Amino acid sequence: MWLLESAPLGRVVFTRDALPAIRPVNHLVEDGGVIIVRTQLISRLSSAVRGNSPVVVAYEADDIDPVRRVGWSVVVTGLAHTITDPDRIARYEQLLHPWVDKVMDTVIAIEPTIVTGIRLVEKRR
Amino acid sequence: MWLLESAPLGRVVFTRDALPAIRPVNHLVEDGGVIIVRTQLISRLSSAVRGNSPVVVAYEADDIDPVRRVGWSVVVTGLAHTITDPDRIARYEQLLHPWVDKVMDTVIAIEPTIVTGIRLVEKRR
Numbered sequence: 001m002w003l004l005e006s007a008p009l010g011r012v013v014f015t016r017d018a019l020p021a022i023r024p025v026n027h028l029v030e031d032g033g034v035i036i037v038r039t040q041l042i043s044r045l046s047s048a049v050r051g052n053s054p055v056v057v058a059y060e061a062d063d064i065d066p067v068r069r070v071g072w073s074v075v076v077t078g079l080a081h082t083i084t085d086p087d088r089i090a091r092y093e094q095l096l097h098p099w100v101d102k103v104m105d106t107v108i109a110i111e112p113t114i115v116t117g118i119r120l121v122e123k124r125r
Numbered sequence: 126m127w128l129l130e131s132a133p134l135g136r137v138v139f140t141r142d143a144l145p146a147i148r149p150v151n152h153l154v155e156d157g158g159v160i161i162v163r164t165q166l167i168s169r170l171s172s173a174v175r176g177n178s179p180v181v182v183a184y185e186a187d188d189i190d191p192v193r194r195v196g197w198s199v200v201v202t203g204l205a206h207t208i209t210d211p212d213r214i215a216r217y218e219q220l221l222h223p224w225v226d227k228v229m230d231t232v233i234a235i236e237p238t239i240v241t242g243i244r245l246v247e248k249r250r
Binding site for chain 2: 008009011014015019020022023024056060062064066069073077099101118120121123
């Protein structure tokens, strides 16, 4: 989780119309490991998460050096839900600034259930 | 597709036991846009793809500068299947060298159906 926290961006993986979908986003990791991302209400991610019951998503971050071929990847699997509390929304809008120049009116929280990872090390000769 | 071809690695997104799964891999893009990755027979990816009918996966590559907040992301959605032809397997084993120091005995081809992408540009002031 601290590797993921240290990463400037990650990729949220979800199912949309029964198809695997992925998009890069920037994030905030709260105490307790909850991952916060901001998106648009009209986005595919929002429509996948919206609804009465939380949906399962994966969240991946990595830092891999393609020249030395070393690095790490962390994958968090957990339940995603839309945050509706206006105070929390206001707080995340202060803390987390999307990199996309669009109105990001939806805040999504991912609660980790499974955390896995790999580390690439220098190849043995 | 040429952006994806230029990327040293990508992330394959699939469904495993009804859960969204993702892992970083290096790839080769063939003429015609077929994406080739190598994996282990015992991997989650192999067991998701193995079988008589192809499965739908997504393949994502990106190059995003977290400081300037510019870059791109390409997502290919398509059918994945295991390659069984020994000549093709031998050829890919020559051309594509996994970065993970394990026996990678399975070759998977992803045939693109949908190609989408985003480009992050400097924010308007």
